[in-house]
Structures are given as structure tokens and as C-alpha cells.
Amino acid sequence: MIARQIVIHEDLAATAHGIAARLVTSIADAIAARGVAHVVLTGGSLGIATLAAVAENPARVSVDWSKVHFWWGDERFVPADSADRNAGQAEVLFAALDQLGLDRETVHAMGSTDQYDCAEDAAAAYTALLAQEAPEGAASPAFDVLMLGMGPDSHVASLFPNHTRSAELGAIAIHDSPKPPPHRVSLTMGTINSAREVWLLVAGAEKAPALAAAQHEVNEAAVPASAVQGTQATRWLVDRAAATLL
């Protein structure tokens, strides 16, 4: 039985802090159970607000961050120092966790234009890294929590409606993102859905139609968010403004 849950919070700030508390606890539980935690981060307005909330969550001091691997669900294929980089926006979290034992070798950023000539090469390198850290025979680590933002068009990671899809596992290059910048690297839906728990982070009235649409039948092409499902749980962590059509 795969748990499916919708939790409605007052506003974006309350949602970010609620997710942060849930994430710190989930990471502590994963380490207690398996000695390691694999967490996939997301960019976007609520995604980055959540990372800032983790950086100030009092319970963070109780986690052995040296046992945490951070991954990305998607990244913009731009220079590493670009303000468009999800990883750069997350530095607020990593700087806070540096003081708590975080090993930067376990913060796995997706490639930038400084390192690779094309997004395909960056995606191939990330696919290889996922496999390198995976259990025997698997394409990627068993992610304990995989977080995704969702756009008003129901895109998740950099998987946009009615765009080319890959049935592969790993990461793929995206060149025609309707949301700038156009060139990106994204986990595929298959890899997203290999996670134990997938959390969708949704805030804002402009997301209400897509959030409602994603609760109906699966339609990966037109409503990518509708196709997201963790192997153990799928949690929609939303604010009141986004939930008005549920």
C-alpha cells in the first residue's frame, strides 16, 4: 500500500518550516535505520525557502550530516556562478550544515557549462554518478526523500507538459524548457518514482488548477505532476492558497 497524503499549511513560510521539520526527522530516521540518508533537493520558490528553513531548524543539530548525501532533481545548464543555478540558491543550507559535519563530497551538484560542453554530457555524468552510488544492480541510490516543486503548468523537476519524455533511468538533457533558462538537466520520471518517498512542495494561488489536476488520473504527458509516485509514499505539502480547488 503506497501512502498518499495531502497536508495543507497556512502560507508559504509555514509550509517551508513544516517541510523542514518533516525533512530533518526523516533524515534522522533514515540514518538510524540504514546508517545513511539520500535526499533529493529541488529548486523553485518553496523548495529554496524550505532549505533556508532547514538551515535554522533547531533539530538540525541532532543530525549527523556527515551521513547525508544531497542530490538534485534538476538543474539549469548555465555557469556554476549563475543566479539561475538551483545549487547556488541552496548555499544557505550547505553553509549552515558545514558547521554540523556536512561533507561537501556528498553534495552532488549537476554539471554546469563550466564543466561540460553540452547538457547531454552533464546528464550522462550525473547518470553515471547515480549508478556509482547505487546498490548492486540499481540505477540510483534508494532515495529516502525526493522533493519536487511544481510549476503552474504542473511541471516537476524540468519535466514539462507535452515535451519529449524519456523512459530511461538517470538524468536527461532538456533543451526546450518553456520556463527560462531553456537548457537543463533533469532526473527522469522513472528515477523520480524510484524514491521511497516523493514530496511535492506547492504554494501559491497560481498553482491551484495544476494541483487539482494532478490529483486525478495519471497523465504524464499533459500533467507531469500526476505521474509522480514514491515506492512507499507520495506527500503533497501545500499551502492554503494552492489548495483552494481540492
Ligand SMILES: O=C1O[C@H](COP(=O)(O)O)[C@@H](O)[C@H](O)[C@H]1O
Ligand atoms: O524551474 C524550476 O521550476 C520548478 C518549480 O518552481 P516554483 O518556483 O514554481 O516552485 C522547480 O521545482 C525546479 O527545481 C526549477 O528548476
